[in-house]
Amino acid sequence: MNTLRLNTLQRYRPAKFKKVGSALLLLLAVFTFSLVAPSADAHDNKKIPRLANGKPDFSGIWQTTSAADYDLEPHSNRKDAPPGPGIVEGGEIPYLPKALVQRKKNFENRATDDPALKGYTLGVPRAVYYPEPFQIFQRARDLTVVPQFGHSVRTIHTNNTEHPEDPNDWWLGDSRAKWEGDTLVVDAKHFNDKTWLDRSGNFHSDALQVVERWKFLDPNTIEYKATLTDEQVFSKPWNISVILHRHREKNFQLIEDYRYTLDYDQYYPPKPDQK
């Protein structure tokens, strides 16, 4: 579509400018090019899905291909994780000394203590880069994020509402967003301290604040960036970045994954041969 329109313009132009002197033509060509180049970008932007109100529409089923959930920090392979370059800007998470002790303890006990292994809600931002799909449902007033894992629902409000005055410590925090151009900027806070950031034991306290930036790179790719602040655990804010890919398989859908029920699944429902 875009290419076609550009071709039409280019074919059309020489005919129109035949009578014009060559110097002027050159000048015009430069001028036109400077116009056409940005408008090509604009065309790309127009291709991203948008809501009726013109805002980018992130509706769809998304998933990262990164190894972020195994360990946010750079790591070699190990028995329970593939190797990965990490997704932390600068490589290392700036832990306070006391918190670093806890993080090491978490790592040692990760095979039993990772809340995700118990089927707990993943939290923010982990639900974004956990290696299972999540679905975004979007309206003008909000985005509803439903991860396949746990099916717990996160709402990101985009209707100029503010954090509540009497907040709780929520599993998924309280998310208020605004649009900066085509970037969705989310301020999420009021978390509990029961979730981890990955399965290697990186963690946070209930003072966690996450500022996220969601942006289309193209209609099927989202660049997700987040800044994490937690003065109880980190010495300074730090940044992560992952790419999310749209699931385009035919008839792809979420399949609920209530992992925490597996221990007692076998007892229900009654069966004819039960005594």
Place this chain on the structure above:
Amino acid sequence: MKNNVSHLKLKLNIKNLVILAIATAPLMAVSADDAKAKEAKPQQQPVAAQQADGPNYRNEASFPKIASGKWTGPKLADGQPDISGHWSNTIANHNNFTDPQGGIPNDPAPRRTPLGKREDRAPSRVSDPADGQVPFQPWALEEVKKFQVGFHNPTEPKYIEPLARCAPCGVPKSFYWHGYEIAQYPGYVLFVFNNGTRIIHLDGKPHLPEKVKLWNADSRGHWEGNTLVVDVRNHNGKALFGRSGEFISENGTIQEKYIFSSDRKRFNYEAVFTDPTVYTRPFTVTIPARQWTYEDKPNGWHFEARLAKHAGKEPIVEREERICAENNGGFGLGARK
């Protein structure tokens, strides 16, 4: 998980579990108490007191029929009838499937108010057959009766109502377990329940492979006028229908109709349950619901919502996060770590 858990231990767990954990403290203390009271001591719900508390939409003894037909209310841009909002059932919770206001079957605890006559209470959720009973095969009826005894003093894991372990409510219990939000998007109707989420696909894609079994099943729907028609398959049958122990198996299918009144105030859920391995014939379940709006007071059971903080004047209702956390693992063990 061992089957031979000691009697005492189970009893203790049950005590802890009956009060379901709600990850967020409800907004209003009154609402929280209300919800807890309903959960912990449902037999003490005085119907009369509830009625005195406002319009009788929480404990209706009867409800209007809504005819399938034309939708004359507002529509969304994609043509769906606009029924987005906050909804809750109008008769009772999951204590008793076939006598919704009759209390938990075999409850040893004394009632605060007399039960009264059956015809003064809401009808069975089984609207067909006429006797209001699920047409169970003999083996299944026997299991239900055993559950109704075992529930009060569980000696085996299967007598614990799975919801007490934070399992999703599934179909149909989600429609009489707390209020819920319905949101609509092109191609989807989304149910956000107090405990679990259901995505209704409107785009006609085929169901998941039969081997995939889910607590909330797999739903394909379409609109016929004022009625959302949903074909439900891939049910894992594990959620049970309530504290009275009725159930469907993983072989069952459900044909649902959500019939909305065009004023958006109510809908009736009418669904045909079919399962040749559990029932002797298909039967129909009817569950009434009403919409809750900003004009209603938040309520820790039916309307777990708050008004958003913002600079504008219009009231914006927000649903609070509902995550059943206390027992996010088998027998409460998972959450103790």
